[in-house]
Amino acid sequence: MEVAYKEVLRRVSGNPSPRVTITPPNRLDTTNWELLATLASFPRPALVEELRDVLRKMTGREHVFFAPSCRAAIAQILSMLPQREVVMPAYTCPVVKVAVELAGKTIVYVDISKETLNATSREYEKEVKCGRVLLPTHLFGIPTDVERICQLAKDRNCVTIEDAAAALGSQRNGRPLGTFADFGVFSFERSKRVPSFQGAAIIVNNDHLLDPAKLSIHRVTPTKGGMPIRELLRAMVYNAATIPWLYGRVTVPRLLGRYAEMHGEPEWAPSATALNSAYYKQEFHPYQAGLALRVTKRMNGIRDHVRRLADIYKNAFHNAPLDTFLSPDCDCAGLLRFPVAFQQKKRVEALCLALRNGLYLETNYERPLPDGGEWSRFPNAVWAAENIVLLPLYRALSLKGAERLATKIVEVAKATARPSPLCGEISAA
């Protein structure tokens, strides 16, 4: 968000606060009431076992382990593998890059497809060489063609780790994502489908590569247990701050104020700092398992609702000057976000106009992962980092809310596609 909005704020004169935003980019699927009710039920270790059983049933796998976070899970698996090189997309969550580096591996990037925003078998093909680890990723819950990537890996003696951080509950041809590669990883981080502050699950699909007992206890740094009180308080504040009425009036102005004051580009945490964060140090607590269990129990309802929200976006954007990234066989019920790109104009111009008209839109992963000097080799990753906008898909977003949002987005898209004054008004929804 920081990079795009710093630029937006340079262009918007006067008070840029939308006051009334239609909807926040992301709301937790866990209410404050649930946060407190789970606390009051005295979380016990049995909850971790219960969650493990739910994930076993969901994936059909025996070995399911918990980790402090998905980045820690990836680092844990990698640091136990002898392979030296990891092939991964040039456009994905930057903490994955840090995790791979922490595991002491060399990264080989592949570009992404502009059709799905994922690196597909087409991009992986030339880098699948004997003795490498491949990291197929389902970004924003959009399935990549993981079965083909895994077949390439099998043919050329590579190991696969399926980054399904954003895809818990999503499927490809009826099979759960996270179950295709040798290992799968799911995230319980705050912005994900099953949010429990942080935490992750490792799914072992091939137990011939690593000893599951060793993998279950292996960590890349010493960890601590204990109730995540600070994260609980933070989640309660987050829930309050994203109540739509408060969001436009209080939260967005504060966020924008912060972006405006920021100097230089935001720093990515170097490996040494990352290792000291709760994402590597804090063990998954039974309380977090209790929260995750509550959400998994209503997964069918969530999937149903998300499918309808995604249908609203798809229908609204059908003939609009917007790029969308879902193939016909995409499991839309399993999406975490609905990515779009405004055609013809730079993202910053669309964000600018949107903000003027009450929409604070989410952007993410604003830089491709390779070093700047290499960007010309990854044109699609560079394009995605500079153009993608993420629309929300969460339970508390009503169908009417999604319709209003989609209508506004189309108006912004049409207005930015015309040669007209920037950052002006569009009609009220």
Ligand SMILES: Cc1ncc(COP(=O)(O)O)c(C=O)c1O
């Ligand atoms: C594709 C992907 N992989 C990995 C991660 C890291 O997950 P965690 O925050 O649980 O470490 C994320 C987080 O956003 C992600 O989107």
